[in-house]
Structure formats: structure tokens, C-alpha cells
Amino acid sequence: MDLSLSVLITIALAPLVGALLAGLFGRVIGRVGSHCVTILGVGIACALSIHVLWQLVSGDAKNFNQDVYTWFQAGNLHVSVGFMVDRLTAMMMVVVTFVSLLVHVYTIGYMADDPGYQRFFSYISLFTFSMLMLVMSNNFMQLFFGWEAVGLVSYLLIGFWYKKPTAIYANLKAFVVNRVGDFGFLLGIAAVLYFLNTLDYATAFDSAGALTGRAITVVGGHAWPAATVIGVLLFIGAMGKSAQVPLHVWLPDSMEGPTPISALIHAATMVTAGIFMVARMSPLFEMSEGALSFILVIGATTALFTGLIGIVQNDIKRVIAYSTLSQLGYMTVALGVSAYSGAVFHLMTHAFFKALLFLGAGSVIIGMHHEQDMRYMGGLRKYMPVTWITMWIGSLALAGTPFFAGFYSKDAIIEAVGESHRWGAGYAYFCVMAGVFVTSLYSFRLLYMTFHGAERFTVVGHHGHGHAAHGHAAVVGGQSIHSDPGHDAHGHDAADEHKEDSHHTPGELEHAPSESPWVVTVPLILLAIPSLLIGFFTVGPMLYGGWFGKAIHVEEQNNVLGELARDFHGATAAALHGFIQLPFLLALAGFIVATVIYLFKPALADSIKRALHPIWRVLDKKYWVDEVYFAIFAKGGVKLGRAFWRGGDAAVIDGVLIDGSASLVERIASGGRRLQSGFLYHYAFAMILGLILLLGGYWLVGQG
């Protein structure tokens, strides 16, 4: 039985209906009504997505590609809204709807006392709709629609607590930085239309060969190959959405949003849209070595250098945010060596374990009554056992421990880079290899600082009748869930001491930490299972078995995964072999270093920090990228605007041209007025003068 259009439409629209109901009628249907309709919508989408994936995997259904309606027809150019569903799409649909469903459930607990409860459910359902439109699209226009729509929802969600100055700064920044990427992306789409005469995926991919030999003259007679131009421009879009250096700056700030969306949008799904897009466009990217090398270098830089920042962060969410940047870099590196399946595979495993880590962090934050600074945690394992265990599973997966999901995907990427001979592969190999140590170090540092060692907080007992009434008491680090969001306006980063809330003493809690309710822990458990197992069961077919079929196209000479496939003898053998490989040893080294410093000798951390102060400062300041951007683009832009306005519009155009000509007319007129003096002898003199001039002139001309 083939896939049916109505099922696909239902998948896309069910979350939208939920979002509209909860958003527009939230007050009517109430809190329970809102979370019921949205969960129902996403639940339907998830169930049907699994069904679709099953149909495709079992071989019952062929790939689907059909237009739904004509968006516009201008002359001969036909642009539609439609769906293309193959295994790549279906896998993304399942990941998106599954994580979204769990995040919806989790939100019931996390946002329980937030006044914007209905609005939050509306947004995350709207996000799910947008993301589905993005992945299910069969053309570039709709891709761009989904691309920007997820950006819009991200904007709304980062600024969800709209009273927080840091949140509304972060969401503006996120949107504008993403727009820089979209600027390139849109030009890339224009280039696709120019060279391939279509915006339809299937037609464009089929005619990708036509790019060979075509070029575009951009600067001073230098011709660039068409495929490279298209590839680089499209990838600039991915750099924005998937937060690659140098457009990565918005993602850490996006942590100002509530934690559930950090898990859903800023870890599992939206930020991977760029990775998905490049994989989807593999027939185009395969045409250009140059574009792929560009991707490779950008990805490698992101993988290592953002990971390093993660080591010095103290805010639990920010550690995970930098980890996400770094892992996105790994995926990008995989794209750069034509290991598209490897990138998508890592995307999938990462979606599970990173969503798990974020939701786990959220659970910690609930347990710690909105404390996000790990320096005031420690020893939480006995208070929050489920969170503790599941976070360990997620971190082991992230660090690439053999048999865990992350091992298979990350190891494949590293080996693929090793196989590749593409320009930049040597640098990338160093970056991803060093990144393994870094990943392991910050992951275990997070676990030890949070769950192990001595408790660095005190329970002071509560006064009044519960913290919910004390908005101010429940604040630091920019995160607040039970309190009035207006009061948590102080945290940009809990590490910035001067920003701390004067009402709150760090490390003092009114209640002892406690395990989160089941709506929070059940999603953790349900994410821990795939984090542990999904790699083991899917690595064979997905990476080495041609599972994606024609959805991903790799030229024969670029097929590094094909090379690796020859040495692959099953998931167990691969994991056992992994124990004696360099990546594992590096991860082990990271684990040991973290254990020594953060579990056994906490004092060592400070002395190392002092010894390596210059390096620490570079990392703590995130290489000063934010400061430089702010000075040049934000402040500089406004200054330039003022200069244009006052200098161009006000001074030159209005001052000289408009008011200038007005006053010129006035001066001429007043001069003319003086001529009309009313004295007869003035007029008589003027007449005589005129006569002399006239006659004199006539005489002169006549002489000539």
C-alpha cells in the first residue's frame, strides 16, 4: 500500500490545529484542555509518522513525491507546496514528532505553575508543524518556509519570558543572526533556480549533472563553478540554523528560553535542520569539492573550539549548549567528507541523548528550585536517582562509550574523516579527534559537579508558605519556572557574579532537592532507552547498508562510508574493536582527568584555573566573538544608520536640496521685491540702463 497524501497532510496539520486551539482559545479550554489538544495533535503526528516509516522500511510503500497545491504559477514557473517522503524524511519525521511528544509531556511538569502555560504549548506545537513542513517539503520554497517558520517559533520561545531583558535580547539576536544565514540561503535558492530552472527537488536533483562546466562570474572576471556557488550559499543557511562558526553566537544565548525548548528546538530538531538540508541536497553538494571542503573546515572548527568553551561553563544548560554546538560541528564534518548518512545517523542518536541531557538538566533545575549554577550543586544523586541514572546514560552516549548510541555515530564520523582525502580533512581529523577528549571532559565534569561529591548547597528551611509566593526567592541564572517570570530578570549567566539577584543567596535552598514528578522522569526514561540502544540496532543498515537508498547520493570516488563498510562486521564487533581505538582512549583520558579533578580533588580545579589563567580567560570570554560582533554589527549598524539619517537625509537632501531650494526661491523673491521700490527714478534709471545694454549689445553683435 502506498503512502497516502491524506495521512501526510494529517501528520503536518494535526500539530498546527493543536497550536491554534491552545493559542487562540487557551483561556476557554484552560490548562488541561490546552495540553490535551496539543499532545493529541502531536501524538497523532507521531503515531502516523511511525506508521509511515514502517511502511517504507518494510517495503510496502514506495517513496512519495506529490504536490498538494499550487503556491503560485508565474509565467512558466510553477511553485507548489508538496511532500517528498522517503526514508530520510520519514526518519526525521519520527525523530521530530517523538522528541516533541516527550517534550510536550515533560512540559506539563516543567511549566506547571507558569502563567504562560497555554501559550507555551501552542508554541511548541506550532514548532512541530513548522519543522514537519521543513523536513517533508518537496521543493525549495517550502523548505525556506519551514526554515524561517522554525526560526519564528524559536524567536517566540527564546523570548518566552518576555520580561527578562536577557531573553528578549537573546531572541532578537537569534533571529537576526539566523537571518544572516537565511540571506545566503535565499541567494542559494536563487542560484538553484538560475542554473537548474526549477525549485522542485526531484527535478533539480535529476538535472544536477547540468551544473558541470557552468560557472558564474562574480568578482573581477573570476569565474566560480556553479555547484560551488550553490553549495556555499546553501550552506551559509545551514551555518545560521545549525549554529556553525562564525554564526554560532545565538545558540548559547538561546538558553534563556525554558528548558523544554532547549531540548526540542536547540538540541534535537531545529538546529539539525541545516544538517538535514545538506544531506537532502547531497546530489547538489556532491558536484562541488570546493563547497564540501568549506563545509569540512567550518564543521571541524565548530566541533573543537566551541567544545573547549564548554569546559569552563558553570551554568548546567550552557555546558550542554556548547556541547550541542560541538556535536553539530561533528555532523557538519561528516557532511564535508561526503558521509551524509553518518551525519544523519549522528543527528538521530544525538537527538535522543541530547534531548535527554537537556531534559535531565531541566529536572535538576526543578529539583534545585531554579538553581542552574553547578557550583552550588553536588551530591544530587541521592535526591534524584532517576535523573542521575538517565543523565549518566546520556553522557556516556555523548562521550562515545562503546555500545552506546553515540559511539557508533561519532566513531563512524571520525573514521570517515580519516579515510577522506579531501582538502581540509587533515585539519578536521585533528579537530574531531581532540574533540573526543574535550567532549568527555566536559560531560563528566558536568556529572560530577551536579550529582557527585559534596553538597555545595544548604537547606535553610522555608519561611512563609512556599516558594511559589516568593517570586524573588526562586531566581538565579536566568531560569525560573515557579515564580513570576518578571522577577528573574537578572541572570544572563550564573557565572557572572555581579548579576546575581540581591534577594537570593546562592547555594541556599528553601527545600531539600527532590526527584521530579513522573511527567518529567518518564520522558527521561523513554529517551534513555534509545540513547543506549538505537545505535547498536541501526548502525548496520543505516550507515553501511544503503538504508537511505536514493535519498542520499554519494559519488563513487567520495564514498568513504563505503570504504569503512568493508571493515564492518556487525555492531558487537565494532563496539569491541572500539575499546582499543584512539577515540576511546582519548575519551577515557577525559574521563580520568574529570574524575581526578572534579570527584577526588576539587581544589585542583582552581589551581589549574589559576595556572592556566590566560587560556581560561580566552575560553570564558568565548574568544570575544560576541563583543566584537556587538561592537561592529549592532552598535556600528545603529551608528551608521544615524550617520545616514542625519548626514544623508536631513543634511544633504532636506537641508541642501529641498529646504535649500525653498530658501533660494525665497532669497530670489526677496531680492526681486527690493527691485520694486516704488520710486520713479529707480525705474527710470533701470530703463536707461537697459536701453544702453541692449543697444550696446546690438552694436557689438552687429560689429562681429
Next chain:
Amino acid sequence: MSNHLLSLLIWLPILGAVPVLLAGGQRPNAARWISLLVAVATFAASLALVHVYDPSTGTMQVGENLNWIASVGIHYSLAVDGISVALIALTSFTTILVIVGAWEVIAVRTHQYMAAMLVLEGLMVGVFCATDALLFYVFFEAMLIPMFIIIGIWGGPRRVYATLKFFIYTFFGSIFMLVGLIYLYSKAHTFDIATLAHLPLSMTEQSWLFFAFLLGFAIKVPMVPVHTWLPDAHVEAPTGGSVVLAAVMLKIGGYGFLRFSLPIVPDASEHFAPLVIVLSLIAVVYIGYVALAQEDMKKLVAYSSIAHMGFVTLGIFIAFMLVREHNNVQAAHLGMQGAMIQMISHGFISGAMFTCIGVLYDRMHTRQIKDYGGVINVMPWFGLFYVLFAMANSGLPGTSGFVGEFMVILAAFQANPWIALFAAFTLIIGAAYTLWMVKRVLWGEVTNHHVAEMKDINARETFVLAAFAAAVLLFGIWPQPLVHLMDASVGQLVQKLAYSKV
């Protein structure tokens, strides 16, 4: 009936203004209801026009022709193509919303305000369906009078400066146009635009005429550097005046290029297309930066209008380049269609943005961004609309603001990637200035007790904003009906581009 439909659309609102005036200042409610009735009837007539019009051919239709001043061959001749139909529908749609929007807000001389709006509507419809150049000119000039009155009587404190600037600026431009038209008459002995389109003209003649038209229409659009009247006019105009100005009157500039420059002086238009293209790109980039620096919301949106109208002139003149230099008719079609869509869409979005600012102004009596902050706390429903229109203004896909810009950028790339690059800069700068305003006005804590006392939008305001929102979303999600209405006409225009007179 249908053969006088266009006359009905012009004269119904103009004559409808008479009973509104007669209702007098003592009975403002009667004036309000009569004008609403007239506006709704006109809108219904424009829907009838959409229905009667056959979009498959794209030719001039539903025509009327009467001798007006027979001695000099001036005709009262009207006809429409798909582009005119769309603009007429936009005009009558906007007028309803302006009248509802002004309902209680205009408390002084209500009847005169309503009457002026109706007269303005009729004259603007006249501009969009005149096929005689002089008749066009009469409507084009006459339209200034009610707008002059609207700003001059119901405007802000500097309204005299603004009205004078507005009037002299636009009048200055149109005088040159008139000279051009008289020259054409002296050669062709007719003002019939279709005949003038076939009049052979040398390159020199075309060049002079081109600049005569350019001055007339560039000021109207407005294009850089003749745009400085617009921010002043907007700032001083009452909300309804701003809405009509932005939503409809600016379009008349773009429309003029289509009806005059394009068919009558095609070779000069091609020759000077690079000039117009560069000015359009300056509008996008330079004006974008200027908008970023604005502290007055109305000025900000006024500058944003100039930047967005840059896409209209860009789309029209890029088409010349594409047809003549690249022989790329398909891309030219796309660019031209994009310009048309942008005109209609900008009508909705700018109208909505100015309505939003009017809603705030009615409560706070200030347009300074710094006087606001945290409005979302007290006006959540207003916030919903404000964010929607801000996103549309930033060209978010799914809103109508995206469609035209998307088309123009795609087409521009085919002419020259650099043009597309500068045009696409709107993605960044447009988002920056619009959302920064949103951040300062809407988000954050309530900044002062004036904001704290603000009440959310009432039913009347909700109706106006919801109507704009419906249009913005409908044509963003499904632009095909609008594209289809105009597509054959756009195709015809593009074919004419290839026709050389020298």
C-alpha cells in the same frame, strides 16, 4: 450594469461623500454609518469587478469611453487589466478599514474626514482605471487635495510644514509629467495611452520623456533621493491618512511606471534601467540603515515603506534588463510579477503597521519608541497582531510580505547576482529594524505607569487588525489567486518590453 462598473466604482464614493457632508458635524454617527455603507458598497462593487474580469487574457477590459473635451480629443475612457483590478480591490478594502479605524478616533469634524476619505477613494480608483493620459493626470492631481486636507486638518503639530512639503514635492514632480504628456499630445494628437504606446519616438525624445515620468512617479513611490517628504507626511498625518498614503497612494507611483514609462518610452527605460535599479538598491540598504536609527515609530515604518517599495521599482526595471540584455523573458515575468505582488502586499502590511501605531498613539499620544516598553503585559491581543505584522514586514514566509520579495530576488539573481545580494540584504536589515522596535515597544517589563494603564484593543480595533491579518496570511499561504489575477496582464507587459521604438 457591468459596462458602467468602473464609473460606479469611481463615483459611488465621491457622490456618497455628499450625504456624509450633509449629515453635518452635529450628527457624527449618521456620517459614520453612511460612509461605512458607501465604503462597503464600493468594496462589493470591486468584488463584482474581480468576478466580471476575465484573468485568462490579461487585456484591458470592462471599458467605457465617452468624449469629454472633444476639441482636444480628451476622453473619459476607463478600462482595467488584472493589475488595476487588484489595486482597485486593495483601495476599496483599505478604505473600509480606515473608516472603521477612524470611528471614534476622529472626533472633530467627523463628517468632513469621512467625506474626504470617500472622495480620495473614488479618485484613487479613477487613477487605476483611466486609459486616457489626461484623465489619469486629472485623477492623479485631484487625489492630492483630499490628502492635503486630511493631513492639514487632522494632522499633528507640524502639519503645515508636512502638508506643504508633501504637496510641493509631489506637485513639482507631476508638472514635469504634464509637460511630457503635452509633448506626446503634440505628436500624436491624442491622450489615449494605448495609442501613445505605439507612437514612434526617437531616443532623445524618449530620454526627456523618461525623466519627466521618472520625476512624477519616483516622488510618488517614493524613491531615493526624493523620499524625504514621506516620513514627515506620515508623522503628521492622522492614522487613517497614513494608512491610505502607505497602502494605496505610494502604489500609484509604481503603477505609473507600468502604464507610462514602460509602454511609451521602452528604449529609454531600458537605457536608464541601471539607474533605477541602483536607486532601488540604495532604498533597500541605505534606507534600511536609516530606519534602524529612527526613534519615532511612524518614521521607522515610513522608512521601511520606502525600502519595501524599492522592490517594486527593482522588479519592474530588472525586467527590462532581463528581457533586453539577457533575453530571459521568464525571469522578467517573475520579477514583474514580484513587483506587483509586493505592491499589494505592502498595502496590507504597511496599512496594518500604521494602524497598530495608531492604536498605541490613541492610548499614549506619543509615537516615541522610548515612551513604550512592555506593552505585551497589558495588551496581549494587540501584541499578537503586532508581532504578526512585524514578521510580515520582515518578509517572513507564510505572510504576504515574503512572496513579492522572494520573486524579485530570484529574478534579480538571473540578471546579476550582485543585485540579488543587495536586495536580499533586506532579510537582515529588515528583521533588525522591525524586531528591534518590537523589542523596545512590546517586550520587557512595563516601563511606566502610562503603559500600565493601557487597555487592550477593543472589538472595533480587533476587526480592523484581523481583516489586515487575514489578507496578509491568505496571500502568504496561498498567493496563487492574486498571482493568477494579474499573471496574464504581467505577461502582456513583459512582451511589450521587447518592443523597441527606435
